[in-house]
Amino acid sequence: MxxxxxxxxxxxxxxxxxxxxxxxxxxxxxxxxxxxxxxxxxxxxxxxxxxxxxxxxxxxxxxxxxxxxxxxxxxxxxxxxxxxxxxxxxxxxxxxxxxxxxxxxxxxxxxxxxxxxxxxxxxxxxxxxxxxxxxxxxxxxxxxxxxxxxxxxxxxxxxxxxxxxxxxxxxxxxxxxxxxxxxxxxxxxxxxxxxxxTDGMLGMLLLALDDARHLFAMADLTAALAIEAMLGSERPFRPELHAIRPHPGQAVSAANIHRLLQDSTIMDSHRDDLAHAVQDAYSMRCAPQVAGAARDTLDFAATVCARELVSVVDNPVVLPDGRVESTGNFHGAPLGFVADYLAIAAAEVGAIAERRVDRLLDVTRSRDLPPFLSPDAGVNSGLMIAQYTAAGIVAENRRLAAPASVDSLPTSGMQEDHVSMGWAATRKLRTVLDNLTSLLAVELLSAVRGLQLRAPLVPSPAGRLAITAVAPFAGEPGPDVFLAPVLEQARAVVRGRELRTEVEAAVGELL
Known part of the structure; x- marks a missing residue:
């Protein structure tokens, strides 16, 4: 190439x-x-x-x-x-x-x-x-x-x-x-x-946009799997309910989740049972509103990057008429601002995923799944501590979501008396996205465990593909195992593109 x-x-x-x-x-x-x-x-x-x-x-x-x-x-x-x-x-x-x-x-x-x-x-x-x-x-x-x-x-x-x-x-x-x-x-x-x-911060931001675009699609996938495992409703994701609040990202996310929940005997088991759940919890029902807003934030950041890619950011600049002029085009505020904005959005995509994990593991809220998704809870702790890990990562992401771009320190004898901190903003954005990968990995593993425990009911095509991807290293629900390697491999599944590609071949592109 x-x-x-x-x-x-x-x-x-x-x-x-x-x-x-x-x-x-x-x-x-x-x-x-x-x-x-x-x-x-x-x-x-x-x-x-x-x-x-x-x-x-x-x-x-x-x-x-x-x-x-x-x-x-x-x-x-x-x-x-x-x-x-x-x-x-x-x-x-x-x-x-x-x-x-x-x-x-x-x-x-x-x-x-x-x-x-x-x-x-x-x-x-x-x-x-x-x-x-x-x-x-x-x-x-x-x-x-x-x-x-x-x-x-x-x-x-x-x-x-x-x-x-x-x-x-x-x-x-x-x-x-x-x-x-x-x-x-x-x-x-x-x-x-x-x-x-601004080449360093722009480079990191462009790499982060690519990662975030993939992770936001994977967040819709893991959300749908968790909702399916918890016997949630697909009704809140119907298109007419999102057309009346026309945020583009929300409509995309809702359409993804709705499509992922089709052709499932797990969903069919309660689809027409009006007494089953009048309203699902926010972490289930509001998934498109959070992930969709993150998508819109991503689109704004991509617009800023596109402008920066055609911008002259040197100083001084040489103009065609022979002038050499000093500018402030090197200032990274446009990139720092959107990096901080996207870090906030990505942190919340991870935070709502952790809330679904907690619900999956809680016997009082998971709709008849066993405690901590362990068939023999008590002797076994199941995924209890995986949720602890996720909670700790959510807390770290909240700290990282604090904006770097408001933290200027003067330098160069007060000649450079206001700086952007754009490098710091884009660095921590990449850390937030890496943390989001871990949070979605915990949700993926938890949702797959939940789907396995719903047998003999058959999950959606996406659920079946997720089980096929996760089972080789996670096995079936059973006695406790050394969990850290399982989570690392789940991270690799989320970070990679293979499961997403297979799901998209079965249900259509996840935008």
């Missing part, structure tokens, strides 16, 4: 292909021409001798310091070294690859005034699987992701660290040598152009 970077940038699918699919990166001829034209403007400005931020001056609070022509290349190298000041564990490979492609995209838009060789250098790192070691701490989200991008840029210079195949830290010099690549030298403005921008 090949991703070609045009002067108009890249798509979300391109980012996923490079970050997760190891697609090869190529640079279009039109992109090279746009970059060369922008660089020619910078060369003319430098030759003229007039002061321009980032070309002939220092940075941040040192913007008023003039730099002699003989030291301007040194200035750019010093900038990268000093700003590569992160600390902590390395960011995942997929995040760093997304960040490098997006920085290449930023340069490709032709407003950064750098030579095409810099973009090619980033493409060479991606195509040769040279992934910079980027520490998790260092970015405040303005002036963009300075420290993380500086760690990437440092590798272009043959300095810094690279992620080894086994997770070890390798010197950049060794990694470039092994890949047959040579270090690059920087000219005026190029160091600044490599590190100013």
């Amino acid at each position: 090949i991703v070609t970077v045009q002067p108009t940038g890249v798509t979300p699918a391109d980012v996923l292909a490079v970050a997760r699919g190891d697609a090869r990166v190529e640079i279009a001829a039109a992109t090279v021409a746009a970059m060369a034209a922008s660089r020619a403007i910078v060369d003319r400005i430098e030759a003229s001798g007039r002061p321009v931020y980032g070309v002939s001056t220092g940075f941040g609070a040192l913007a008023g310091t003039s730099i002699a022509p003989a030291r301007r290349a040194e200035l750019q190298h010093a900038l990268i070294r000093s700003h590569a000041a992160g600390i902590g564990a390395p960011m995942p490979r997929e995040v760093v690859r997304a960040m490098m492609l997006l920085r290449l995209r930023s340069l490709a838009l032709g407003h950064s005034g750098v030579r095409p060789a810099l973009a090619q250098g980033l493409a060479d790192l991606l195509n040769n699987d040279v992934t910079p070691w980027v520490p998790e701490h260092g970015s405040l989200g303005a002036s963009g992701d300075l420290a993380p991008l500086a760690h990437c840029a440092l590798v272009l210079l043959g300095e810094g660290w690279v992620l080894g195949k086994d997770g070890a830290r390798v010197t950049a010099a060794e990694a470039l040598h092994n890949a047959g690549l040579a270090p690059l030298g920087l000219a005026a403005k190029e160091g600044l152009a490599l590190i100013n921008g």
